[in-house]
Amino acid sequence: xxxxxxxxxxxxxxxxxxxxxxxxxxxxxxxxxxxxxxxxxxxxxxxxxxxxxxxxxxxxxxxxxxxxxxxxxxxxxxxxxxxxxxxxxxxxxxxxxxxxxxxxxxxxxxxxxxxxxxxxxxxxxxxxxxxxxxxxxxxxxxxxxxxxxxxxxxxxxxxxxxxxxxxxxxxxxxxxxxxxxxxxxxxxxxxxxx
Amino acid sequence: xxxxxxxxxxxxxxxxxxxxxxxxxxxxxxxxxxxxxxxxxxxxxxxxxxxxxxxxxxxxxxxxxxxxxxxxxxxxxx
Numbered sequence: 352x353x354x355x356x357x358x359x360x361x362x363x364x365x366x367x368x369x370x371x372x373x374x375x376x377x378x379x380x381x382x383x384x385x386x387x388x389x390x391x392x393x394x395x396x397x398x399x400x401x402x403x404x405x406x407x408x409x410x411x412x413x414x415x416x417x418x419x420x421x422x423x424x425x426x427x428x429x430x431x432x433x434x435x436x437x438x439x440x441x442x443x444x445x446x447x448x449x450x451x452x453x454x455x456x457x458x459x460x461x462x463x464x465x466x467x468x469x470x471x472x473x474x475x476x477x478x479x480x481x482x483x484x485x486x487x488x489x490x491x492x493x494x495x496x497x498x499x500x501x502x503x504x505x506x507x508x509x510x511x512x513x514x515x516x517x518x519x520x521x522x523x524x525x526x527x528x529x530x531x532x533x534x535x536x537x538x539x540x541x542x543x544x545x
Numbered sequence: 546x547x548x549x550x551x552x553x554x555x556x557x558x559x560x561x562x563x564x565x566x567x568x569x570x571x572x573x574x575x576x577x578x579x580x581x582x583x584x585x586x587x588x589x590x591x592x593x594x595x596x597x598x599x600x601x602x603x604x605x606x607x608x609x610x611x612x613x614x615x616x617x618x619x620x621x622x623x
Contacts, residue, residue, distance in 0.1 A: 375617045382613055386605045400609055404616070411619040455557045458593070459586040471585035477596045485600045504597055529558050536593070 374414045378407065381424055384506070388428060391501045392435050394490045402438070406431040422512065429516040432498055439494055458536035480539060488538035496531030499524055504532070549576055553583040557590060 385406060389399040409430050410417075417426055462476050470476050489497055502513040503524075510528075514521040556573045559565045565573065577584050 371618075379610070379613060379617075382610055383605055386609065387603065390603055396606060400606060403605075403609065404612060407613045407616050408619055411616050455554050455590070456586045459589040462589065463585075468581075468585060471589040474592050474596075477589070477592045480596065480600075482600050482603075485597060504594065507598075532558060535597075539593075 370419075371414055374417060374419075375411060377423055378410055378414075378427060381427055382407075384424065385427055385431060388501055388506045389431060389435075391486070391489055391505050392432070392497065394486075402431060402435060405434050409434065422515075425508070425512045425516050428502065428506070428508070429518075432502075432516055435498075436494070455533060455536075457533065458540045461540040480542070484539060484542040488535055488542055491538045492531060492534040496527050496534055499527040500531040500535060503528055550580065550583055553577065553580065554586070557587060560587070561591060561594065 382403070386399060386403050389402045389406070390396065393399050393402055406427060410427055417423065459471055462470055466476060489501065492500070498517060499513055502508045502516060503510065508516065510521050510524050513528075514524045517524070519527075553573060553576045556565060556569055559569070560573050577587060
């Protein structure tokens with residue numbers, strides 16, 4: 352094998368620079384969506400900003416491990432959720448209780464007994480929940496459930512993408528999603544009707 | 546509430562996710578057709594989901610995009 356000539360080497364460097372710039376542009380184009388998921392995974396705007404910056408720093412450093420043509424959004428979110436898990440271990444959030452296995456009608460039943468059956472037919476009750484109550488309720492449910500609810504119900508990821516991001520089987524995504532939604536409703540009931 | 550409503554409640558999430566089998570779908574629809582109690586709760590759940598989704602259309606804080614753009618070119622060894 353002969354050494355690559357200076358021309359070949361220069362071309363390789365130019366190609367790499369172009370691939371890298373394209374990767375960076377594509378990744379930056381997803382910033383809004385990445386922030387939106389981050390904002391719902393952590394308690395405050397400042398933490399979300401930090402998490403997004405850490406995510407982009409890691410993504411830009413390891414851009415070579417991304418396979419062009421695969422799902423960049425899922426790849427970025429996988430970095431983000433991993434960083435968030437590491438962070439959670441360091442920061443030790445407020446102790447989290449396991450969600451009770453409340454049923455799916457839990458919140459609706461609470462609303463009905465407080466405001467009457469007819470209240471369920473209007474959007475009034477739901478609209479009375481503030482943005483903060485959603486954020487608070489989400490931050491109160493255990494992380495493994497919260498991650499799935501945020502990815503699927505807020506980030507609009509498919510079960511399959513969420514499974515890939517979190518590196519768990521699809522069946523686990525589904526069962527965590529079901530339990531996470533129940534836990535969310537339970538917290539919302541506590542927030543809204545206390 | 547009796548057993549048919551319990552069963553309907555069990556199907557709620559998959560119904561809204563559209564992941565029920567055809568037979569389960571029919572089962573849920575048959576029950577919902579005659580049961581106000583469950584129908585109201587399905588409707589409530591649907592608007593709750595919409596709300597959770599739209600409650601999160603928060604924009605990035607100003608300045609964050611510039612900070613991210615500055616990270617471009619970070620070296621793997623840095």
